[in-house]
Amino acid sequence: MTADHLHTAVSATPWNHAEFEAQLRAKGAGYHIHHPFNVRLNSGQCTPDEVRTWVANRFYYQVCIPRKDAAVMANMPDREHRRLWVQRILDHDGDGDFEGHSAGGIETWTRLGEAVGIDREDLWSLRRVVPAVRFACDAYVNFARQSPWQEGVCSSLTEMFAPQIHKDRLATWPTHYPWIAPEGLAYFRSRIPLASRDVEHGLRVTLDHFTTVAQQQRALDILQFKLDILWSMLDGIEKACAAQAA
Numbered sequence: 001m002t003a004d005h006l007h008t009a010v011s012a013t014p015w016n017h018a019e020f021e022a023q024l025r026a027k028g029a030g031y032h033i034h035h036p037f038n039v040r041l042n043s044g045q046c047t048p049d050e051v052r053t054w055v056a057n058r059f060y061y062q063v064c065i066p067r068k069d070a071a072v073m074a075n076m077p078d079r080e081h082r083r084l085w086v087q088r089i090l091d092h093d094g095d096g097d098f099e100g101h102s103a104g105g106i107e108t109w110t111r112l113g114e115a116v117g118i119d120r121e122d123l124w125s126l127r128r129v130v131p132a133v134r135f136a137c138d139a140y141v142n143f144a145r146q147s148p149w150q151e152g153v154c155s156s157l158t159e160m161f162a163p164q165i166h167k168d169r170l171a172t173w174p175t176h177y178p179w180i181a182p183e184g185l186a187y188f189r190s191r192i193p194l195a196s197r198d199v200e201h202g203l204r205v206t207l208d209h210f211t212t213v214a215q216q217q218r219a220l221d222i223l224q225f226k227l228d229i230l231w232s233m234l235d236g237i238e239k240a241c242a243a244q245a246a
Helices: 003-010 017-030 036-042 048-074 079-093 105-116 120-125 131-146 149-160 162-176 182-209 213-245
Strands: none
Touching (some): 017 213, 048 213, 079 182, 131 149, 131 213, 162 182
């Protein structure tokens, strides 16, 4: 029995905020930074074709994120939360002239695609997206659409673990993949401060809403679901790369 389920089974006392946050952060042990494919990717062991396969498939995740965030926001009755949450949509969709900080994650990921050798039309066609990645991303959007907004917010807390994976790519890719133009890595650089900002709001909602033992276990299960989404995406990408190499 895991520590989480032991807590549910034998304790009638919920965790306080600090204890609950520690349990949520402990879920980072299952973050896809530890997936074998990501380890290979960040240690320079991937071929150019494997890098392109990863970029093309993760692009589908990028285009799904603002749809997920719009679904969460549609379920939010509170204006103050919507005013904070809407920024996430702009962070990915961009605004203005799509330059600099206004570019948005989808545009900067498109430029990453171009930097690794995938032209814009090819990337946006989604023809390279494998079924496992499409299924995982669609499942995430559907979860956000059908769940209470607080659960959608909770699922976003994988952002707690995201800054390190971006820092790793910025630290290792220029050495391991010098054929990728440095400006193509702008997405990773931009997400580090944004992830930290988003976690502050997401944690506040989660810690305040999930207050009983059963609710706190539900929050941990939701976070595990999101971790499984990210892990299964890399499983699908890894399998696609193996099939291409065969």
